[in-house]
Amino acid sequence: MENEITESYITMPAGFKAAGVACGLKTDHGNSGPMDLLDLNMVQSDVPATVAGVYTKNLIKGHSLQRTIRVIDAGAKIRALVVNSKNANACVGPKGYQDAVAIAEAAAKELGCSPDEVLTASTGTIGIRLNEEKVMAAMPKLVSSLSTDAASAHAAEKAMMTTDTVPKEVSAKLTLSGGKEITIAGMAKGSGMICPNLGTMIVVFTTDAAISKEILQPALNKAVAHTFNRVSVDGDTSCCDMVVVFANGVSGASIEAGSEDLALFEEALTSLSLDLSRMIANDGEGASKFIEVVCRGAKTAEDAQLIVTAVAKSPLVKTAVFGEDANWGRIITAAGYSGADFDPEKVDIRLAGLLVCKNGQATDYSEDEASELVKQHDIKIEIDINQGDFEDRMFSCDFSYDYVKINGSYRT
Amino acid sequence: MENEITESYITMPAGFKAAGVACGLKTDHGNSGPMDLLDLNMVQSDVPATVAGVYTKNLIKGHSLQRTIRVIDAGAKIRALVVNSKNANACVGPKGYQDAVAIAEAAAKELGCSPDEVLTASTGTIGIRLNEEKVMAAMPKLVSSLSTDAASAHAAEKAMMTTDTVPKEVSAKLTLSGGKEITIAGMAKGSGMICPNLGTMIVVFTTDAAISKEILQPALNKAVAHTFNRVSVDGDTSCCDMVVVFANGVSGASIEAGSEDLALFEEALTSLSLDLSRMIANDGEGASKFIEVVCRGAKTAEDAQLIVTAVAKSPLVKTAVFGEDANWGRIITAAGYSGADFDPEKVDIRLAGLLVCKNGQATDYSEDEASELVKQHDIKIEIDINQGDFEDRMFSCDFSYDYVKINGSYRT
Numbered sequence: 001m002e003n004e005i006t007e008s009y010i011t012m013p014a015g016f017k018a019a020g021v022a023c024g025l026k027t028d029h030g031n032s033g034p035m036d037l038l039d040l041n042m043v044q045s046d047v048p049a050t051v052a053g054v055y056t057k058n059l060i061k062g063h064s065l066q067r068t069i070r071v072i073d074a075g076a077k078i079r080a081l082v083v084n085s086k087n088a089n090a091c092v093g094p095k096g097y098q099d100a101v102a103i104a105e106a107a108a109k110e111l112g113c114s115p116d117e118v119l120t121a122s123t124g125t126i127g128i129r130l131n132e133e134k135v136m137a138a139m140p141k142l143v144s145s146l147s148t149d150a151a152s153a154h155a156a157e158k159a160m161m162t163t164d165t166v167p168k169e170v171s172a173k174l175t176l177s178g179g180k181e182i183t184i185a186g187m188a189k190g191s192g193m194i195c196p197n198l199g200t201m202i203v204v205f206t207t208d209a210a211i212s213k214e215i216l217q218p219a220l221n222k223a224v225a226h227t228f229n230r231v232s233v234d235g236d237t238s239c240c241d242m243v244v245v246f247a248n249g250v251s252g253a254s255i256e257a258g259s260e261d262l263a264l265f266e267e268a269l270t271s272l273s274l275d276l277s278r279m280i281a282n283d284g285e286g287a288s289k290f291i292e293v294v295c296r297g298a299k300t301a302e303d304a305q306l307i308v309t310a311v312a313k314s315p316l317v318k319t320a321v322f323g324e325d326a327n328w329g330r331i332i333t334a335a336g337y338s339g340a341d342f343d344p345e346k347v348d349i350r351l352a353g354l355l356v357c358k359n360g361q362a363t364d365y366s367e368d369e370a371s372e373l374v375k376q377h378d379i380k381i382e383i384d385i386n387q388g389d390f391e392d393r394m395f396s397c398d399f400s401y402d403y404v405k406i407n408g409s410y411r412t
Numbered sequence: 413m414e415n416e417i418t419e420s421y422i423t424m425p426a427g428f429k430a431a432g433v434a435c436g437l438k439t440d441h442g443n444s445g446p447m448d449l450l451d452l453n454m455v456q457s458d459v460p461a462t463v464a465g466v467y468t469k470n471l472i473k474g475h476s477l478q479r480t481i482r483v484i485d486a487g488a489k490i491r492a493l494v495v496n497s498k499n500a501n502a503c504v505g506p507k508g509y510q511d512a513v514a515i516a517e518a519a520a521k522e523l524g525c526s527p528d529e530v531l532t533a534s535t536g537t538i539g540i541r542l543n544e545e546k547v548m549a550a551m552p553k554l555v556s557s558l559s560t561d562a563a564s565a566h567a568a569e570k571a572m573m574t575t576d577t578v579p580k581e582v583s584a585k586l587t588l589s590g591g592k593e594i595t596i597a598g599m600a601k602g603s604g605m606i607c608p609n610l611g612t613m614i615v616v617f618t619t620d621a622a623i624s625k626e627i628l629q630p631a632l633n634k635a636v637a638h639t640f641n642r643v644s645v646d647g648d649t650s651c652c653d654m655v656v657v658f659a660n661g662v663s664g665a666s667i668e669a670g671s672e673d674l675a676l677f678e679e680a681l682t683s684l685s686l687d688l689s690r691m692i693a694n695d696g697e698g699a700s701k702f703i704e705v706v707c708r709g710a711k712t713a714e715d716a717q718l719i720v721t722a723v724a725k726s727p728l729v730k731t732a733v734f735g736e737d738a739n740w741g742r743i744i745t746a747a748g749y750s751g752a753d754f755d756p757e758k759v760d761i762r763l764a765g766l767l768v769c770k771n772g773q774a775t776d777y778s779e780d781e782a783s784e785l786v787k788q789h790d791i792k793i794e795i796d797i798n799q800g801d802f803e804d805r806m807f808s809c810d811f812s813y814d815y816v817k818i819n820g821s822y823r824t
Contacts, residue, residue, distance in 0.1 A: 059636070059756055093771070126742075126744075344471055357539065
């Protein structure tokens with residue numbers, strides 16, 4: 001699926017509005033600059049929407065996220081999502097959940113809907129109580145700012161960014177079998193476990209197709225599996241990670257179970273997830289390089305995953321890529337300790353397209369050529385273990401001085 | 413066991429000699445300075461010694477190590493160990509094993525023993541063939557330099573160091589139940605997966621007690637379990653990691669299965685392993701802080717291990733410690749994704765002795781006090797999950813700018 005749209009934003013599907021405002025959470029911590037101060041957003045559907053979600057597997061879950069999971073599991077249709085940045089609303093005790101409830105209630109009051117139709121999400125510092133009064137005081141302004149226009153949608157994206165350096169917005173238009181057109185849009189904030197504390201990946205998709213929850217949830221699971229679940233900035237998993245998709249049906253087009261339209265929708269959702277995943281890895285904290293790790297020829301899907309995960313997370317591989325060092329020994333070593341079962345003497349490795357290792361030993365590649373190739377921004381690492389038919393892939397980025405700087409700085 | 417000896421070196425036990433020379437491997441790569449150039453060592457026992465070993469679990473094993481494992485498994489008594497630095501002799505195909513055999517043969521010829529009595533180890537760059545001619549040309553000089561004196565022993569330690577900044581040597585004297593005295597000595601090189609490629613932890617112990625392999629191997633396994641197996645500099649596992657212990661019996665004292673002497677010996681070996689483990693973590697690449705992570709109250713031993721491993725390896729925890737940030741949110745988050753089973757709302761965390769988290773939420777600790785405490789060099793992280801009786805511990809160090817610098821630099 002090629003994406004022919006030049007500008008993307010979350011309100012492109014019919015019947016969605018968005019807004020991003022500054023409620024003062026970022027000011028609390030001494031930030032400055034008008035765009036830097038956006039810290040509260042809302043995505044709203046004109047009509048109740050079907051919502052599916054995928055969440056962090058971390059045992060520690062933020063209070064806003066805990067509430068969202070409960071609301072989605074309860075099965076009601078959803079009108080809006082409120083996201084604040086700068087504070088994760090996590091590990092602060094019973095007040096944390098109460099704050100999330102209070103925020104949903106304030107939003108519901110302004111929107112004229114039930115609090116059970118409002119989702120909540122938070123990203124930022126853990127263990128410090130959210131200043132929920134600031135959030136609630138800003139609610140009338142947030143809701144009155146809701147708009148379908150691109151500027152409001154971009155503001156919504158910026159309001160949930162933390163150490164992200166670029167906005168991450170995607171969209172696609174699909175023509176279904178009956179000739180009806182639907183739109184899918186998505187926005188994301190980065191997955192680096194981010195200064196001041198927890199970065200959190202938050203991804204929101206909207207679509208104006210009508211889709212039942214029974215098929216929307218599996219479609220999202222499928223889309224996430226080899227995209228967002230294959231991004232590693234630093235290997236840490238935040239307590240607030242969340243991907244949600246809103247389907248409001250305003251286009252008048254409906255997608256049915258088992259249909260070709262569903263296959264088309266799943267393909268598009270996966271493709272957009274892939275695009276956002278690449279953007280997230282590319283914008284990893286302090287990243288100077290984008291890394292794609294591919295494993296082929298594994299005996300099992302699990303082995304392929306173990307290998308791409310170990311290589312993508314290895315600090316030594318990540319620092320070597322930062323240093324533009326064609327250091328394939330660290331790659332095969334990471335594969336070796338991954339826990340996957342393979343014969344070291346059958347391993348082939350391509351680094352930036354160059355075959356540097358064949359049957360587990362160095363080829364007679366030119367170090368000069370390798371050194372030139374690893375100067376590129378996008379570095380592909382391909383590991384073929386030649387033992388079977390399974391493959392997997394993971395997106396990552398390098399470890400730079402800036403990564404240490406960003407993550408070593410004090411939580412202010 | 414208190415270690416009252418001020419200077420320690422590997423030849424303190426009776427009947428051991430050592431030497432370290434420069435054979436030109438480090439010169440190949442442009443290093444300079446007389447001590448920097450030591451790159452080949454030997455530890456030799458005057459009489460055939462019982463040897464036990466513990467090795468990397470990485471599927472990828474260096475050729476010198478593969479040979480050593482085979483020789484030790486064959487069960488012969490051992491006369492000597494030859495270690496070269498600067499080249500890992502790994503992933504170079506069949507020539508790698510042949511080179512290890514050739515080195516053992518050259519050493520055996522000079523020593524007047526069988527090649528099957530000589531162990532080999534290598535540490536350094538992976539995937540580039542070892543210049544075994546340089547090693548063999550230096551063998552007469554290496555063997556003629558063998559001596560019991562401290563200077564030769566220190567040279568042996570220096571010859572296997574790579575990015576280590578300080579030598580790591582320990583010893584203990586024990587008086588056995590019959591009044592006989594034995595000595596144990598150990599030396600180590602660092603565990604950072606080290607520039608230019610694979611750092612490798614290599615640890616050698618010597619003792620002049622007589623101990624059968626049947627009890628020496630379990631004693632070593634026990635000593636390693638919660639010491640060397642609990643050190644993480646960057647989470648990567650080298651293909652050449654090795655711990656060996658030589659017992660030559662020259663003291664005339666013998667340690668028997670089931671005896672109190674054996675318990676004393678095991679305690680001493682474990683204690684020395686602990687000392688070396690601390691030194692290795694403390695000297696991690698670019699480390700500015702030493703980190704000890706303790707988990708208590710786990711339901712199972714595995715849960716305790718999962719938690720200390722996740723926390724000790726977390727790049728976010730390591731950069732926060734580097735940045736002197738009392739960021740306990742990253743600690744509880746790492747515990748949360750470790751895979752261990754626990755109730756987040758029962759977790760207590762002490763950082764540098766200060767209770768910062770009680771029942772999964774922030775205490776009212778003073779940020780100023782916390783900030784002062786985390787300025788110390790040694791940082792203890794204590795996580796009590798209050799669910800059971802199991803505990804574990806891991807040694808680590810911070811991630812600094814220098815870590816990135818050392819590991820990002822080109823392999824020359």
